[in-house]
Amino acid sequence: MIEAERLCKVFQDKKRGEVRAVTNVSFTCKPGQIYGLLGANGAGKTTTLRMLATILEPTDGTARVAGFDLVKDPESVRRNVGFLSTATALYGRLSAFEMVQYFARLYGMEDAAIEKRINELFTRLEMNEFRDRRCDKLSTGMKQKVSIARTLVHDPQVMIFDEPTVGLDVMAARTIVQFIRECRNHGKTVIFSTHVMSEVEKLCDHIGIIHGGRLLAEGTLADLRKESGQEDLEDIFVQLVEPYIPKETVAS
Amino acid sequence: MSLRNALIVYRKELTDSLRDRRTLISMVVVPILIMPVMSIGIGALMIEVVGKAQEEIPKVMILGGDRSPRALADLMALKGVQVVPSTGDYRQQISDKKIRAAVDLPSEFDKSLEDGRVEVVKIYNYAGDLKSGFAADKLETSLHDYSDHTVKQRLEAHKLPADLVTPFKVQKENVAPPEKVSGAAIGGFLPYFVIILCVTGAMYPAIDLTAGEKERGTIETILCSPVSRTHLVFGKFLMVLTAALCTAVLAIISMGVSFRAAKAWMASAIATGRGGADNPLNFSIGIKAIGAVFFMVLPLAVFFSATLLAIALFAKSYKEAQSYLSPLIILVVLPAIAGVLPGVELNAKLAMIPVLSTSLVCKEIVSGTFHWSYIGLIFLSSCIYAAAALFIAVKLFQREDVLFRT
Numbered sequence: 001m002i003e004a005e006r007l008c009k010v011f012q013d014k015k016r017g018e019v020r021a022v023t024n025v026s027f028t029c030k031p032g033q034i035y036g037l038l039g040a041n042g043a044g045k046t047t048t049l050r051m052l053a054t055i056l057e058p059t060d061g062t063a064r065v066a067g068f069d070l071v072k073d074p075e076s077v078r079r080n081v082g083f084l085s086t087a088t089a090l091y092g093r094l095s096a097f098e099m100v101q102y103f104a105r106l107y108g109m110e111d112a113a114i115e116k117r118i119n120e121l122f123t124r125l126e127m128n129e130f131r132d133r134r135c136d137k138l139s140t141g142m143k144q145k146v147s148i149a150r151t152l153v154h155d156p157q158v159m160i161f162d163e164p165t166v167g168l169d170v171m172a173a174r175t176i177v178q179f180i181r182e183c184r185n186h187g188k189t190v191i192f193s194t195h196v197m198s199e200v201e202k203l204c205d206h207i208g209i210i211h212g213g214r215l216l217a218e219g220t221l222a223d224l225r226k227e228s229g230q231e232d233l234e235d236i237f238v239q240l241v242e243p244y245i246p247k248e249t250v251a252s
Numbered sequence: 253m254s255l256r257n258a259l260i261v262y263r264k265e266l267t268d269s270l271r272d273r274r275t276l277i278s279m280v281v282v283p284i285l286i287m288p289v290m291s292i293g294i295g296a297l298m299i300e301v302v303g304k305a306q307e308e309i310p311k312v313m314i315l316g317g318d319r320s321p322r323a324l325a326d327l328m329a330l331k332g333v334q335v336v337p338s339t340g341d342y343r344q345q346i347s348d349k350k351i352r353a354a355v356d357l358p359s360e361f362d363k364s365l366e367d368g369r370v371e372v373v374k375i376y377n378y379a380g381d382l383k384s385g386f387a388a389d390k391l392e393t394s395l396h397d398y399s400d401h402t403v404k405q406r407l408e409a410h411k412l413p414a415d416l417v418t419p420f421k422v423q424k425e426n427v428a429p430p431e432k433v434s435g436a437a438i439g440g441f442l443p444y445f446v447i448i449l450c451v452t453g454a455m456y457p458a459i460d461l462t463a464g465e466k467e468r469g470t471i472e473t474i475l476c477s478p479v480s481r482t483h484l485v486f487g488k489f490l491m492v493l494t495a496a497l498c499t500a501v502l503a504i505i506s507m508g509v510s511f512r513a514a515k516a517w518m519a520s521a522i523a524t525g526r527g528g529a530d531n532p533l534n535f536s537i538g539i540k541a542i543g544a545v546f547f548m549v550l551p552l553a554v555f556f557s558a559t560l561l562a563i564a565l566f567a568k569s570y571k572e573a574q575s576y577l578s579p580l581i582i583l584v585v586l587p588a589i590a591g592v593l594p595g596v597e598l599n600a601k602l603a604m605i606p607v608l609s610t611s612l613v614c615k616e617i618v619s620g621t622f623h624w625s626y627i628g629l630i631f632l633s634s635c636i637y638a639a640a641a642l643f644i645a646v647k648l649f650q651r652e653d654v655l656f657r658t
Binding site for chain 1: 256257260261264267268271272468469470472473475476477478479480652653656
């Protein structure tokens with residue numbers, strides 16, 4: 001379960017001064033559901049998800065993730081969250097096994113339990129072939145699998161995916177999409193961000209459209225269609241976002 | 253939470269760093285190789301240069317000296333130099349190293365000596381040039397002998413005792429054991445090298461564990477794990493400290509081994525008549541002193557590790573971190589060198605300056621003097637600096653604008 005309440009994030013930028021990356025974002029994401037955060041680049045998706053993963057601290061507002069308040073108890077939140085993004089790279093000089101083992105240890109697991117869990121994950125994800133190969137020697141698809149094993153090793157209740165398919169080829173992206181679906185089928189709470197409409201249509205039970213750091217609309221795809229009177233998700237998105245884009249940009 | 257997570261981070265960083273070629277080179281290869289290369293290289297060069305300079309028979313020129321056959325004959329009889337015919341461009345010839353020195357006898361010098369007039373005999377040499385110095389020394393010694401001889405003759409002529417002009421004699425006696433005399437000069441370099449290598453050993457891991465993680469994109473991965481940022485920085489810090497101390501220990505061991513070899517080699521060089529008369533390496537530094545040096549360097553290593561880690565964390569990339577840290581090396585080298593310079597003595601004010609104070613007190617320790625009050629003061633001040641640097645590093649790790657600087 002994720003319950004975000006008026007999440008705000010303000011950055012101080014030397015050139016631009018105060019930048020409000022996220023303003024009053026509230027939503028609820030239930031177990032066994034996939035919540036899709038849809039937005040253009042710079043809309044505030046990454047910042048929102050980083051706050052939920054406690055990598056960034058909210059300037060204002062808070063969220064309860066897996067039952068823990070992320071401002072008051074960030075460590076408990078981290079214990080119950082699996083976070084995956086294209087920015088979460090692997091340690092190149094560690095082997096696939098060592099990489100996952102390192103994170104399992106940080107989650108406080110005992111060595112015997114780690115061994116058992118990794119064997120199980122590696123078999124399920126078909127990773128035993130490159131188990132002891134260094135991460136910098138792996139192909140993109142293999143690296144993705146190691147990252148997935150890393151996010152799953154502590155069996156978290158909540159999964160957060162920040163644009164997980166960006167820059168991946170079709171096959172690698174498919175692995176990720178399948179994996180996200182599996183997470184839902186296992187009753188996990190899943191939130192993921194993307195700017196790819198088709199992924200949202202395919203995967204999401206619930207959709208939030210974010211722009212300029214604000215959540216503009218929220219609901220199931222059917223809700224959004226009903227409210228906007230549009231059928232296509234892209235049309236819905238443009239209709240919602242257009243009033244916030246300066247005129248000259250649209251004209252050009 | 254306990255320190256368990258900090259130790260997990262440390263263990264992982266150790267494995268990771270030991271697989272990094274750059275870190276291995278700076279942590280293991282450099283300290284092991286630099287000492288033998290330096291001591292044997294410089295030793296060989298010294299023996300070569302000094303030996304050659306002493307072997308060479310320098311060419312000298314005798315200017316003037318007309319109607320002074322006796323003085324001239326005395327100079328001409330000088331062994332170990334080759335007298336060449338005088339020309340007007342002797343200054344140029346000395347500069348061009350065609351001749352090594354020239355001596356200018358005033359005209360009618362013999363007569364002046366008979367009449368008791370005080371004349372000036374000039375020696376021309378090229379200051380700073382070893383060979384010119386040897387030649388000038390030979391000329392000067394010869395002239396001093398001639399002067400002494402003249403004094404003796406004069407005293408005899410007046411039937412006066414020879415010791416008239418020597419009312420008393422002065423004699424110096426050294427109370428320091430012979431090994432301490434040269435030990436203070438050469439052993440002073442020991443702490444200097446240990447300090448410098450401590451920094452260079454810590455530099456690569458410090459960059460790799462911070463800016464390197466940012467560059468490779470692993471920082472976000474580790475930040476979403478449950479390890480607290482304080483434990484994370486602590487684990488990383490321990491790794492950098494390990495590298496610094498490992499470098500220092502290897503350097504000390506390597507220095508000890510190559511020193512023994514160089515000493516034996518010097519002794520054999522002297523025995524075969526090359527090199528100087530005394531073995532400058534004829535001293536030893538006790539285990540106790542080495543232990544004390546290491547103990548004094550310990551807080552300094554903590555200080556370096558934390559400082560390097562904090563600065564490197566601020567950088568966005570490996571390259572940026574390198575450009576921040578390279579000037580820092582000079583900042584460490586300068587006070588470390590100042591500590592080696594003769595004449596710089598420890599006092600309460602200098603004891604407060606990091607690096608310099610450690611360099612100075614270690615120099616004293618190596619030459620066998622233990623100023624306990626200074627040792628305590630310096631250890632304490634270094635510990636305070638180290639704690640401050642570590643505190644800053646921890647604080648920086650809490651700051652989002654530093655971790656996600658764009």
